[in-house]
Amino acid sequence: MTTGLSFDAEAIADGIARWAAVESPSFDPAGVNRMMDLAEAEMRALGANVERVPGTEGYGDAVRARLDFGHADDRPGILVLGHLDTVHLVGTLDDTLPIRRDGDRLFGPGVLDMKGGMYLACHAVRKLLEYRERLNLPLTFLFIPDEEIGSPSTRALIEETARANRYVLVPEPGKPAHFVSGRHAFLRYKLHCYGQPAHAGVAVGVGRSSISVMARLIAQVESWSDVDREMTFRVGTITGGTFVNVIPTECHAEVLCVAPDMDAFAEVQQRMSSIVSPDPDVRVEVEAGPVRPLFQPQQATLELLEVAQRIARDVGLELGHAQFGGGSDGNFTGALGIPTLDGLGVEGTGVHTKQEHLLVSSLVPRARLFSGLVAALSDRNA
Template structure:
């Protein structure tokens, strides 16, 4: 593993904070592209060949940065996979989630999920090169712009790149110090309910409220969650109605379903296909959305974990692993059977909330682990 004096937590933190200051909510592609510009510049400074793939379907660009290390620059290499979009809307950094430090915790939008991890991977490679060390295989960084909405515009690209790679490293946030060797499947759906119009103040009973029907359906659907088995249904977005004095005739809801096994995956699909409204005078359309497939640990993934475990053990750190919820682009690569080690990013907590933070104490050890993997994978 590279010498310890190459890694400095405060230096890493400064770099991460620079990226966090560039807010990049998924649905604002111009902001995400400013973040892509920053990542492109950082990788170009390392000597990477840059391919900037224009965004599609209203999302921002993808940045692919390749460094041809090793004896054969065309050999399958290491893919570093992660996203630079966040769930936090523009202006969050000036309001409810200001960039600030409280002891070991540093708060900010995307600092944990997952700008911290992608900067960490870049920094680890940069410090190796500064020390005159190089990975034994080519390294490609793929910066994704739409992971937080299921990677609908980039899944095919991610899978194609993974199939050409020896292995995939995903610096998504650490799970309480663990790395991730598997992830539950995630299924997204959009529900559309159509009701019957009426004047809300004059003839209320003549109408059928799409909002009321959706509220009942949401309560029933979320009540189907089986937490002991890890099967969950959650509605996070609801839209409906136009005027308060008109019975609403349209309502939509977005559903996120989690399935930890193949059997649970099939059960969720069957449940969603069989959904019906309580009121026969309203209609329901269930629209399937992006799916993150089940990622089960393969032999190759466990070999990567064992390598990481030994590197950590040499530093006096116990590194555990497991299959977890919280989808990532590692779902796609792991489901293909490509050796994938996920959860290599920063430690912290509060993802997708106004309490999102990293732990400064995790930065140097995690950078050293990533550098050790770059050095050891052959």
């Protein structure tokens, strides 16, 4: 039981703001590692055994920390899984998204997705252990450096760690009325177009524009979206060309595809693999990238959900559950069949925008929910 626990929303908000003040876009390993330093210090203060996993493929480190409470090293326990990278580039703090408070709203890069959730989880566990000193299950935290780009360097680490645990709790942004008991699949692709050079000022010539062909392909790909089915194809980045007076020979684009079920998953793969160049003089290549597998609620997750819903009611929250888009590292663990509950973080809006903010009023209920869930799972397996 955790009825004697007390939380201070302002203290939690201050801690989240400190973490958000360290800019950590996925492609900046130095910035991500500064965040990992903070996470490592937090875990060492809890008395955890901390492993710093060096980054690979040009990404930042991961931090894995375990509190075993005297249990056997190989005893499966509870995994708290989340990331400390963001989609916000260095300079965002000084420009479009400074840390600021507006009534109940705390703005800043990553305050919602998902530094806020991971800090809240750390804080909730710290308060829980001050209250009861030990748990009946080991507790592991895994901090990921590259989730926003599909976790290309850490998927194996996530799956290995999850397999060694009984439950996975993911403090991604919370939904006002739902737990996240499933996630749509995410498939990433890169499109490459290779044209033929010429001076752009010549009306008729040998040049073939890679950008022109890419524009036609983007219109084709995005037209495949079926919003009613929640199956989407969206191009997020495009690069190409050198000078305006040169026919561009190369153009590259990144595509994010979302599939809510296995039929849609297969359809995405079929459509993307069928792409051909509309111009025989321009070569097109389709490069498949990281995939987040479909996570659909299984019986073990629904049993975990029942415990969470009971705790939620105890703290004044009435939460249903559903499968959502907006992938997370919970896709990997849920797809493995390990009981996984997602959306356990702070509430707010504006994820991946310059209006990202959390609701300070959500911090205490969410901290009580998280600490109560960890305690209940521990006691359930005493």
